[in-house]
Amino acid sequence: MIEIALAAAALLFFVGLALILLRRSLVFWLLGVELLFNAALLVALAGGARWHAIGGQVLALFIMALSGAALAPSLALLLRIRRELGTLNVDGLRMLREREKQDD
Amino acid sequence: MIFLGFFLLVVLAALLLGVLLLRDAMYGVIAVAAALGILAILFYLLGAPFLAAMEILLYLGAILVLFLFTLMLIGPEARAAAVRQSWRSGWPLGALLLLAFALALAALLWQQQPITAAVHALGPVLLGRALFGPNLWWSEAAAVLLFVVIAAVLVLHAGEKDHD
Numbered sequence: 001m002i003e004i005a006l007a008a009a010a011l012l013f014f015v016g017l018a019l020i021l022l023r024r025s026l027v028f029w030l031l032g033v034e035l036l037f038n039a040a041l042l043v044a045l046a047g048g049a050r051w052h053a054i055g056g057q058v059l060a061l062f063i064m065a066l067s068g069a070a071l072a073p074s075l076a077l078l079l080r081i082r083r084e085l086g087t088l089n090v091d092g093l094r095m096l097r098e099r100e101k102q103d104d
Numbered sequence: 105m106i107f108l109g110f111f112l113l114v115v116l117a118a119l120l121l122g123v124l125l126l127r128d129a130m131y132g133v134i135a136v137a138a139a140l141g142i143l144a145i146l147f148y149l150l151g152a153p154f155l156a157a158m159e160i161l162l163y164l165g166a167i168l169v170l171f172l173f174t175l176m177l178i179g180p181e182a183r184a185a186a187v188r189q190s191w192r193s194g195w196p197l198g199a200l201l202l203l204a205f206a207l208a209l210a211a212l213l214w215q216q217q218p219i220t221a222a223v224h225a226l227g228p229v230l231l232g233r234a235l236f237g238p239n240l241w242w243s244e245a246a247a248v249l250l251f252v253v254i255a256a257v258l259v260l261h262a263g264e265k266d267h268d
Contacts, residue, residue, distance in 0.1 A: 004110065004112070018124055021198035021199075027175065035123075038140065038163075052226070060152070064163075072253050075170060078174060
């Protein structure tokens, strides 16, 4: 069972990384980050199950809280990007300063 | 037990492949939700019933619903634009990196000794004692962090209003 959990964690990590590297939409990018968090969670739980320790579950619970805490501002930023730039294209996010009148 | 595990693994792989290939973000979120449901079953089989319940409550009930709300807020035209072009501009390089990463991961998993440890369930009582005993200050720190996140989201939203 623990090996299956580790294989599932590897799968989750791979797909999360693939979503971040390959997909163009920012929504899929954030879904990939969530999958990476879940892979870490699964490894923590597998370690706890292997050594019969409760520490794995404690770590997994903290990872859950952290991923929730990371996601809320990310989604707020996503809405902000949609408003400011009018797109959710990851390739378009190259501007590090405020938009000026130079485009015309 | 082991067959159930393999079955879950296959279903998980199919769902994640769906997430990777689906073009509409709404369907992608639904597929991730199904994959996280499979993960909750896996957590239960790993002897963590409380974490399995938290996965359903927190991820399916809060985080993915937040995603759906966001998709509703960004409106259908942004989603349609994302559907038209779904891959990044430099994707072949990324795919090459991913292939190397997959080979490394497969080699790492392949040469492991089999793990023979039996899985015992560790229930919520033990978890509560660990959380409010030795890890009490970490729990408080997580609570403070979540409070700071609320403030951060409010600041982001206020900045959005000022900009108009």
